[in-house]
Each structure stands twice: as structure tokens, then as C-alpha cells.
Amino acid sequence: MKPIILTLLKASIAGVLIYFILQQVNFSEIKEIIAGADLAMLTKGMGCWLVLCLLGALRWQWLAHAAQVPLSYSRSLKLAFIGFFFNNVMFGSTGGDVMRAYLVTQNMTENRWRAVLSVIVDRVIGLFALLSIATVVLLSFESTSPDQFMAIPGLYTMRRLVVLFVIVFVCCVALYMSARARRVLRIRELLSWLPGQGVISKIHQSLSLYRTQYPAAIKAYLISIPLQIAGISAFFFIAEAVGSSLALRDQAIIFPLVQTATAVPIAPAGWGIGEQLYGWFFVRFGDTLAIGVAASVLFRLITQIGFGLIGGLVWIASPDRRHK
Numbered sequence: 001m002k003p004i005i006l007t008l009l010k011a012s013i014a015g016v017l018i019y020f021i022l023q024q025v026n027f028s029e030i031k032e033i034i035a036g037a038d039l040a041m042l043t044k045g046m047g048c049w050l051v052l053c054l055l056g057a058l059r060w061q062w063l064a065h066a067a068q069v070p071l072s073y074s075r076s077l078k079l080a081f082i083g084f085f086f087n088n089v090m091f092g093s094t095g096g097d098v099m100r101a102y103l104v105t106q107n108m109t110e111n112r113w114r115a116v117l118s119v120i121v122d123r124v125i126g127l128f129a130l131l132s133i134a135t136v137v138l139l140s141f142e143s144t145s146p147d148q149f150m151a152i153p154g155l156y157t158m159r160r161l162v163v164l165f166v167i168v169f170v171c172c173v174a175l176y177m178s179a180r181a182r183r184v185l186r187i188r189e190l191l192s193w194l195p196g197q198g199v200i201s202k203i204h205q206s207l208s209l210y211r212t213q214y215p216a217a218i219k220a221y222l223i224s225i226p227l228q229i230a231g232i233s234a235f236f237f238i239a240e241a242v243g244s245s246l247a248l249r250d251q252a253i254i255f256p257l258v259q260t261a262t263a264v265p266i267a268p269a270g271w272g273i274g275e276q277l278y279g280w281f282f283v284r285f286g287d288t289l290a291i292g293v294a295a296s297v298l299f300r301l302i303t304q305i306g307f308g309l310i311g312g313l314v315w316i317a318s319p320d321r322r323h324k
């Protein structure tokens with residue numbers, strides 16, 4: 001009963017957010033904007049998203065191999081598309097990761113924790129790369145056009161938060177990678193006070209592999225840069241298709257922040273949250289709320305529903321479903 005209540009609660013949150021958006025913008029206007037979208041720009045957006053999928057499958061394969069988990073590129077790509085399908089029926093934009101972790105451990109008698117952690121590390125590196133791009137663009141924007149930068153409400157505060165997060169994340173990873181730092185800070189003693197020592201031990205043993213296989217993690221981060229640029233470009237072209245006037249630089253700030261927020265498992269596939277945030281950002285960067293909401297909806301229809309349907313067909317034909 002509890003999972004059902006949680007599901008209804010999260011679905012209701014998405015419904016409330018969508019209702020709130022529709023109180024601010026005319027639904028018929030959104031439909032008209034989407035109906036008039038430029039097909040050439042949409043095609044470019046779909047092409048960029050396909051590049052993201054292909055590079056994402058390669059990144060996960062590298063991380064899985066570093067964790068001593070056998071995973072072919074074809075299976076990594078297949079599970080990535082299946083993940084897109086389950087993003088539509090689970091909560092947040094990370095619901096598909098849960099399914100990827102489940103399916104990759106099927107028929108495994110050992111290293112199951114390593115396989116699961118490879119999915120988590122894959123997601124974390126991807127989000128970190130996305131925020132790294134946003135950090136560089138924000139700092140560049142602030143230094144080259146300070147007056148324009150300060151004229152955008154809330155952007156200075158966001159820049160401080162994003163930069164702080166990136167610095168803290170890098171410091172935490174550096175501390176974990178350093179055995180000397182862990183001894184000095186007595187990390188092991190601190191963790192011993194936490195409940196669930198069995199789970200913590202398995203997570204630690206699995207993550208410890210990346211300390212000795214750090215070149216794979218670095219490679220995964222480096223390939224995440226063009227991967228995330230492809231994702232930003234996909235949204236940029238889709239926004240252009242519905243008449244957005246925002247520059248690629250603007251989208252390189254907006255897209256990472258919104259996609260990171262929609263990864264939080266609050267609503268199905270992030271619906272409602274994305275529309276609220278994209279509309280909010282578009283207005284502050286000088287575009288209209290209607291264009292922001294239309295771009296968000298069309299982006300989700302293409303990348304989540306469209307690619308998710310492909311993933312659904314892959315799932316139907318997959319031996320994983322028949323043996324589930």
C-alpha cells in the first residue's frame with residue numbers, strides 16, 4: 001500500500017505543477033507553437049540526442065569494465081534505450097537507471113554490487129560533467145559580459161551555488177581517492193557509526209576499484225564533455241525550432257541546471273518540474289514563458305517519449321523481459 005500512496009503523491013505533484021503552469025500560459029498557445037515547429041531544427045535536435053545515446057553507452061561500458069563487470073557495447077546501448085522507456089513510467093529522469101542496474105545484474109552470481117555501482121558512477125560522472133560545463137559558461141559569461149550577467153535576476157546566486165557544488169564534489173572525490181587523507185580524517189571510524197555496515201562495506205569495496213582504475217573514470221569524464229554538449233545542442237535546436245531567441249551560451253547554462261533538478265525523483269520523468277524551470281529560466285534570460293514551456297514539452301516528447309518508444313520496442317523483444 002505504501003508504494004501506491006507514494007506513486008499517487010508524486011503523480012499529484014506533477015499534476016499540480018502542470019496545472020500551475022497552465023494558469024500562467026494559454027494551453028492553445030503552447031499547442032500552436034509546437035505545431036509550427038521547424039522540422040529541420042527538430043531533426044538536428046534528434047541527431048544530437050542520438051549522439052548522446054551512442055556516447056553514453058560507450059561511457060557506461062568503460063566504467064563497467066573498470067569495475068570488472070563484462071558488458072558489451074551492444075548490450076550497454078540496448079539497456080540505455082530500455083532505460084529511456086522506463087524513465088517514462090518511473091519517477092525523475094533517473095528511473096531508467098534503476099532498471100539498467102536491475103537488468104545488468106541478471107544472471108550474475110558475483111560482482112552484482114560492482115555492476116550496480118557502475119550505473120550510479122555513470123550517472124554521477126554525467127551530472128558532474130554537465131555542471132562542469134555550466135560552471136565554465138557561467139564564469140566566462142560573468143567575466144566577458146558582467147553588466148549583462150548581473151542584469152539576469154538570480155544568476156549570480158546560481159553561479160555561486162554551482163561553483164560551490166563543483167568544488168565540494170571535487171574535494172570529496174579527492175579525499176576518497178587518497179588513502180592518506182582518509183586515515184588523517186578517520187573516515188573509516190566515522191563510517192563505522194553509521195547503520196547498515198554490510199551495505200556500506202559492499203559499496204566501499206565496489207567503489208575502491210575506481211581508485212586503482214582511475215584512468216577509466218577520467219576517460220568517462222572526458223567523453224562526458226562532448227556527450228553533454230550534444231545534449232545541450234539537442235535542446236538548443238529544439239528550442240530554436242519553436243522560435244526561441246536564446247543563444248547557445250544561454251542554453252548551456254539553463255539546460256544543465258534544469259536537467260540536474262529533474263533528476264530528483266519527484267515526478268514521473270520530471271514532468272511538471274522541467275516545464276516550470278524552463279519557463280522560469282527562459283523569462284529571466286529574455287524569452288517568453290510560452291516558448292520555454294513549449295521547448296520543454298517538445299524536448300520531452302522527442303527525447304523521452306520518442307526515444308522511450310524505441311526503448312519500449314527493444315524491451316518487448318528483449319530476452320530480459322521474457323526471463324524476468
